[in-house]
Each structure stands twice: as C-alpha cells, then as structure tokens.
Amino acid sequence: MKNKAGDKIKENQARIMLLQGDEAVVEGGLVAGASFFAGYPITPASEIAEGFAEKLPALGGKFIQMEDEIASMGCVIGASLAGEKAITATSGPGFSLKQENLGLGIMVEAPCVVVNVQRVGPSTGLPTSPSQGDVMQARWGTHGDHPIIALSPSTVKETIDLTIKSFNMAEKYRIPVILLLDEIVGHMREKVRIPSAAEVEIVERKRPRPEDREEFNPYQETEDHIPPMPDYGQGFRYHSTGLFHDKTGFPRGKSEDARLLMDRLMAKIDENLDDIILLEDDLKGDEEVVVLSYGSTARSAISAVTRARQEGLKAGWVKLMTVWPFAEDYVARLADRVKEIVVPELNRGQLIGEVERAACGQAGISGIHRYDGTIIPPDEILDKIKEVS
C-alpha cells in the first residue's frame, strides 16, 4: 500500500530520546505511519511542521507548507483521500481557520489528524502561554451537528502514545481526530522511549477489494457503520461532497438521507465509546473528593492529590486522555459515590459544564480556572481539596 513512511519506520528500533511535546507528535506520528504533512507556521506549534519537513522526505513521505491554515486543512483531506496518513498542526488562530474544512472532512469521512497546541485566546491572545481554551471549539468549532474525537496528552510520553492513537482512531473510524496539546506539553522536554512500530498496534483504513468496483457505494451503511474507502486512482470513480448524500455519495436533497447520514456518522463514534474513551484514574474506593483533569493541568492535579493523601485526606484523581466524546457514563458513576468533583482547567470553565451535566446533581462540582497564561499550581488544587473535604 501507500504508507511508505510507515513501512520505513517499521524497520527502526525503539529508542530513548529527550523530546519536547511538539517533537513527540512528529515521532509518534511517524511510528503510526504518517506520510503527509501540510501546515502553516504558528507559535507554539511550528516545531511540529519543522520536524515533519525534515523527517518525512527521507522516509518517502511528503511535506508541504501551504498559504494558510484553510489550505492546510484542505490539503490534508485531499492527501488522505489519495491514500496517505495525513496530519496538520496549528494553534488557536489557525485552528479557527481550519473549522470549515474540518466539517468537510467529517462529512466525506477522511481520516486525518489535526493537532492544536493551545495558546491563550481569543484572537492573537497570548501566543506563548498555555491554555485549555479550545476544548469547546474542538467539540463545536465547525458548524452543524457532527461527531468528533479529541485526545489530550499531559506528558511527552503520552503525546507519543496519543498521536499514535489519533492516527489509529482516524483510520479506524474514518474521521478527523483532534489532538489537543497545550503550550506546556508542547514545549516541555522529557526523556521518553519511542517504540518501534512493530511493538504497537497500527491501524489501516478498510479498503474495498478491486472486484468491489462494480456497484460500489462509497457511503454504504455497514455493520460497524464505517464504509471501506478506496484511494483515488484505483478505478472506483466515486463522488464525495460536503452536501448531505445517500450511500452512493450523491446528494438527493431528501430529508430522509440527511437523517440517515447524520445517524450513521454519530453511530460510528457512539457505538464505540469503550474503544475511544481513554482515561486513567487513581481511586482507592473511599474518596470524598476527586480531581478530574486533562492535559498539562493533570500534572498539578496528580501532585496535589498525592499530597492530600499524605495529609490523610480521602482524595483521588481522574485524568481524561479522551476529551471528546466526553466520558459521561464514567463521570455519572463517579458522582454517585463521591462528595465533590474538582475540575481545574486553564480556561473560564469549559469541560466543567460537561462534568456538571453528567453528575446531574449527585455530587458537588467545583472549578479552578486560570485564563491568564499561567499554570494552576498543585497548592491551589490542594487548598480546594481541603476546602471541599
């Protein structure tokens, strides 16, 4: 098949490196078989473009710097439809520009990875300071109802793992996957082990067989709701459009088609929540207070909980690696048995709304919010744990 870069990297040995989060996206991407990058420079994500520009051609992959982020998103979807494992990376202002074509990618079901190394917004905001302000934009940035997957790492090691997972989920579910870093994770250096491709699971999209060319319906409902996808140039001569379409790929302008397509797009994700929702927790079972966090904030949360326990408090932590779809059932069960859920976020309160919705009044919810470009220190979370215990 096409994944020249992936094939090449398979020969590579696992190795230990001192890496930034941004560089880890490159290394993880290459392990997953990334063969195409299109992007436009922006702080704090430029290192991702620079890494792919250097490494992809040596592996037979392709890099292109486009004229803007709208173009980058279109380019990545085009490359994906031509058979590549494609990725783009940006930050707030560029993420806004990608939204329209992101919707197109969801509609034509083009697997790809969109990295957003979050900085403080709105607008140019604080270009070099961390933020988790794009969580809701990751969910609802493009217009209309739609499914989305968004993963968010808290360490460099996790960045490697979640980049690989992003590609795998994109290929498996035929959907653009958003990888939400923040400036801290993107620029922090940690010693990590990069696995060889042989050690990790690598997923390739389902492709139709050549004999399926007769009577091929590119958007056919299937048991898993994911139709096989040919590469351009294989003789399938099929049509894709951002308009609502039926199984043939063509629009008929019927409301029935719109409903069926939307239901299938949602079902791809909704029926696979166990596979898609990744989280870690450290709960002893007797917790009164649980800190739920994601991204770099989870580092402070874990350290605060560790200290709280040392001081004899009944505290635990949950770290979401999958931000969207939201771990609703998990949080509902958690709320049933704890007194308080503390949600620290580098924004004015975004994911906390989802926590409140899932908890449904069964537990108290308190937020810690920073939106000035500084981090939430463990002390502040510890104080909150004490306050609500």
Added chain:
Amino acid sequence: MAKKGRVKLVKPDWCKTCGICIEVCPVEVLELGQDRIKIVYPENCVGCENCELSCPDFVLKVVDENEE
C-alpha cells in the same frame, strides 16, 4: 462545410429549449417544439456540428450519414 453527416437527437429528454442550436446553425434544420427541439428539415443539415458543440445539454450529435 463538407457534407459529412446528419444531426440526431441523441438525448431528446435533456433538451431545455434554450434555442442555442438554432442560433448557431448555418442553415434551417431545427425548430423549437413545445418542450424539446425538433429536427424539421433534416435534409438541409450540412453536418457542421455547430449545434452539437454548442448545446449545453448534450442533446444533439452529428452521426455518419450511413449510420442509421
């Protein structure tokens, strides 16, 4: 224009009666009917293909005179 063929309605149902073919025909062959073009004087056709190349709806084709 050499006499090399005759005009035919290959996709009569696709005609939208815009009249472009009549405009570009050097002789008198075509006429607008109720809901589609009509070939009224086939014998006048000189096979120049103007109508075929100008029709926006792919209705007309000039075929070999021997081809029926």
Added chain:
Amino acid sequence: MAEDINRYLRQDKLPHIWCPGCGHGTIMANMLRGFARSRLDQDKTVVVSGIGCSGRATGYLDFDTLHVTHGRALTFATGIKMANPELTVIVVTGDGDGAAIGGNHLIHACRRNIDIKVVLFNNSIYGMTAGQFSPMTPTGATATTAPYGNIDQNFDLCELTRSAGATFVARGAAQQPRQLIKIFEKGFAHRGLTFIEAITQCPVNYGRRNKLGGARDMLNWQKEHIINQTKYESLAAEERQDKIPSGILYQDKREEYTERYEKVIASARGSEN
C-alpha cells in the same frame, strides 16, 4: 466527428441542474472533448470543484470526483497531487469561487507551478446565490449587491495567473467551442499549473439584469467582443478597449512542483546515508 463524451458522463445524474441556456454545460462538454483528445486515463483522473453552479460539474463527471467547500478546491487538489503525482488533477471553479474566496489559493498554486489543471467558469457573476457581483463583474454592470452599478474593478485573471507563475494560460468562450476543445486538449497535455478561463453566459442572473438579453444574445455578445489573440494584438489601443483576447495566451516550461519535491526526497535520503 466530434468526440463522444458520454463515456465521461454519469448518465443517471443527467439532465443537469443548470438553467436553460446556461453556458456551463457547453464548457463542460468541450472540456470533455478536449479530455478525450488528450487520451488521459479516466481512472487516473480526479476532478475537484468548489461551491457554485460551476461547482456542480463534479456530480456529472465519471471520474473520482470531490465537491468541497467554497473556494477551496485547489487546496484539496494540491494534497491529492502531492500525495500521488501520477494522477491527473483537474479543478473546476467559478469566478466567485476561484477569484474571490479562493483567490489566494489560486495565486499560490500558480506560484508553485503544481501540475493541476484549473478550469474557471467565468460568467461574471455569483450565479448560484442569484446575482451578486463577483471580482469578474465588469465595472458599471448591475448586480443584486450593486443596484447602482458596480464600482469595483474586475480582474484580468489570465494576466494575474501568468504573473503569479502559471505556465499555461488560456482563455476561451462558450461561443467558440472549437477553440475551447483545442485549448483543453493542449492544456491537459501541459505539465505544470494550467489555467483556463472559460467565458460563459448566465442568462438568468447576469444577462437579464444587465439587459444583455437571453442566452442567444449573450453568445452574440461573446462573438463580437472575444477575439483571437493574434487579431487582438494587431488592433490599435483604442480598438482593443472593448475586446477580450482569447486562445492560448502563454505557455512556458518550468520545473513542476511535485518533480521538485522528488528532488527533496532524493537529497533527504542522500543526507541520511
């Protein structure tokens, strides 16, 4: 005999949605005649279009086809061509799609000289949204958003794309199908960014409002105003005023983008060893 275009058309999707007398169908048909003459492989050709009446062309063309967002077709096409340079990649766009919202992508694709064939259906108006002015609406013409006359200056897209770096630039018109076929045949054979402006009539949202009459009158307007480049050049400056030159206006050889990237791959591999 003219080429048979039926094998390139999705018969079950026709007749098309374009209005009676709309020139888009004529342009598309002659594009296919040019394609037939170029002998390119139908299975190795991808057509990408944006939004507009012109953008609907991809629904009728029996190739791998992709109908994307307004103005962005070239960005998708760039990804496809980069990913697989063996594919012939054609972009069908409108004057609004390609010159307004997609104008930046157009000049950058030209600058790269990437081997994409851009076919711009220029009807001087936003057809699909019912008659607002476009960057190709002549100064003084009326449009729904220029009820007192358009004060904007329109582009000369052929000059623009040429200076931006396109290596094949041509202009044809619905009224001159034979020249169009030739332009398409040569343009499809060219390697590098190919820009073809195809002047077409929108009788419904441009002609009627500007008292140019119906489709037949608009074609006669084209006949009077669009003249072959050689003839155009022989005219004195005053005589050129209301004339538009047509034909293959410019062609040059310059290394194509994906070929240049192959060299990047070669040198990256070289430095690795």
